[in-house]
Amino acid sequence: xxxxxxxxxxxxxxRRPGTTAREEILDAAGELFTTRGYASTSTRAxxxxxxxxxxxxxxxxxxxxxxLSALLHQTVTPTLTFLSALRHDDxxxxxxxxxxxxxxxxxxxxxxxxxxxxxxxxELREARLATFWTERERLRLAYLDLSxxxxxxxxxxxxxxxxxxxxxxxxxxxxxxxxxxxxxxLAGHVADACLRVLGVSDDLPDLRASTHHYLGRNGPAKxxxx
Amino acid sequence: xxxxxxxxxxxxxxRRPGTTAREEILDAAGELFTTRGYASTSTRAxxxxxxxxxxxxxxxxxxxxxxLSALLHQTVTPTLTFLSALRHDDxxxxxxxxxxxxxxxxxxxxxxxxxxxxxxxxELREARLATFWTERERLRLAYLDLSxxxxxxxxxxxxxxxxxxxxxxxxxxxxxxxxxxxxxxLAGHVADACLRVLGVSDDLPDLRASTHHYLGRNGPAKxxxx
Numbered sequence: 001x002x003x004x005x006x007x008x009x010x011x012x013x014x015r016r017p018g019t020t021a022r023e024e025i026l027d028a029a030g031e032l033f034t035t036r037g038y039a040s041t042s043t044r045a046x047x048x049x050x051x052x053x054x055x056x057x058x059x060x061x062x063x064x065x066x067x068l069s070a071l072l073h074q075t076v077t078p079t080l081t082f083l084s085a086l087r088h089d090d091x092x093x094x095x096x097x098x099x100x101x102x103x104x105x106x107x108x109x110x111x112x113x114x115x116x117x118x119x120x121x122x123e124l125r126e127a128r129l130a131t132f133w134t135e136r137e138r139l140r141l142a143y144l145d146l147s148x149x150x151x152x153x154x155x156x157x158x159x160x161x162x163x164x165x166x167x168x169x170x171x172x173x174x175x176x177x178x179x180x181x182x183x184x185x186l187a188g189h190v191a192d193a194c195l196r197v198l199g200v201s202d203d204l205p206d207l208r209a210s211t212h213h214y215l216g217r218n219g220p221a222k223x224x225x226x
Numbered sequence: 227x228x229x230x231x232x233x234x235x236x237x238x239x240x241r242r243p244g245t246t247a248r249e250e251i252l253d254a255a256g257e258l259f260t261t262r263g264y265a266s267t268s269t270r271a272x273x274x275x276x277x278x279x280x281x282x283x284x285x286x287x288x289x290x291x292x293x294l295s296a297l298l299h300q301t302v303t304p305t306l307t308f309l310s311a312l313r314h315d316d317x318x319x320x321x322x323x324x325x326x327x328x329x330x331x332x333x334x335x336x337x338x339x340x341x342x343x344x345x346x347x348x349e350l351r352e353a354r355l356a357t358f359w360t361e362r363e364r365l366r367l368a369y370l371d372l373s374x375x376x377x378x379x380x381x382x383x384x385x386x387x388x389x390x391x392x393x394x395x396x397x398x399x400x401x402x403x404x405x406x407x408x409x410x411x412l413a414g415h416v417a418d419a420c421l422r423v424l425g426v427s428d429d430l431p432d433l434r435a436s437t438h439h440y441l442g443r444n445g446p447a448k449x450x451x452x
Contacts, residue, residue, distance in 0.1 A: 037264070163419050171392075
């Protein structure tokens with residue numbers, strides 16, 4: 001058990017992870033949206049879960065939609081940042097897709113709340129979440145481009161091109177809290193599976209090695225969250 | 227354009243597909259749960275969408291949970307029935323998995339409402355939906371057993387065993403209404419992908435032929451819905 005840092009309790013005990021009020025609010029919203037449901041959660045309930053007044057919450061987020069949008073961005077932004085860094089190394093399409101899937105999968109599996117589960121909410125079709133959809137579409141198209149480049153050399157039908165993105169996304173259904181101890185291994189197997197559905201199998205040991213290298217340098221721990 | 231069967235309108239116009247009031251209610255609930263959200267939909271709104279009184283609805287379903295449970299069963303029951311019929315033919319594990327995935331995938335893609343999108347609802351953790359979870363778990367374990375039998379001969383890591391089920395499930399994210407015209411083709415490609423993630427690739431043409439045979443006999447059109 002950890003000892004507390006201060007001898008006597010702070011007047012305003014910090015209840016949530018995060019170094020800023022904004023992060024604490026996002027954490028509470030992530031918990032309530034994914035455990036009680038989006039429609040059933042009020043901004044007042046979120047403020048109460050953080051231990052602040054509703055008026056203070058509005059200082060950071062004007063609407064519940066804004067909170068949802070910020071949370072959803074957290075599910076794609078780190079991966080887009082990783083991909084952007086990865087591309088500086090000029091990896092092959094197969095190396096790039098394998099590393100991308102392993103990173104993205106690990107992100108989804110280790111998120112504190114299962115935010116990916118919110119993707120299918122009817123509320124998400126709202127135009128107000130358009131910037132999130134644009135970013136997610138950017139990510140999907142990045143997967144698609146890489147998949148198509150690989151399919152061109154394996155001869156597997158082009159219909160398989162969307163499956164790697166969907167395979168990684170399906171990790172949302174395997175999320176657990178606390179994360180499975182072998183989440184990095186599971187994400188790695190999903191990365192393998194992404195290549196297999198495109199018809200690649202012989203090169204997997206080499207691809208695992210290059211992914212290990214890329215993730216070691218730019219892996220989840222080194223990419224900013226929130 | 228179709229001509230109407232009767233010269234003058236019926237007093238109580240049937241608004242929804244289904245031959246019984248129960249089916250009409252389920253259709254309306256499926257639409258509202260998947261478009262407006264479960265928490266935001268009242269049983270009164272469902273009754274109104276069917277054109278009946280709320281008291282009449284309660285005659286068929288006592289609670290909103292009962293409605294949700296019935297809808298969710300529709301997403302797994304036809305597949306379990308298909309699998310049961312399939313087993314009488316004593317197919318190999320690979321043949322069985324390929325046909326199962328193609329059938330299950332086609333079901334998910336052609337359902338009138340995207341009911342699979344409800345799987346991740348926080349409300350679904352409720353104990354009242356236990357019978358649905360039991361059936362879905364039966365289906366998941368059937369996939370898992372088949373996958374493990376295949377992995378034993380391909381030498382791919384056992385961690386891939388859950389991926390075929392997840393791949394098919396990911397079709398929930400590709401659902402559209404009306405269904406894509408090539409939904410059977412897409413489901414077939416996902417069936418191929420299920421085998422590929424387990425390390426099978428050479429036998430795919432044969433597996434497609436056997437699946438074509440099994441689906442022709444017991445395919446979606448011949449399996450009862452609702």
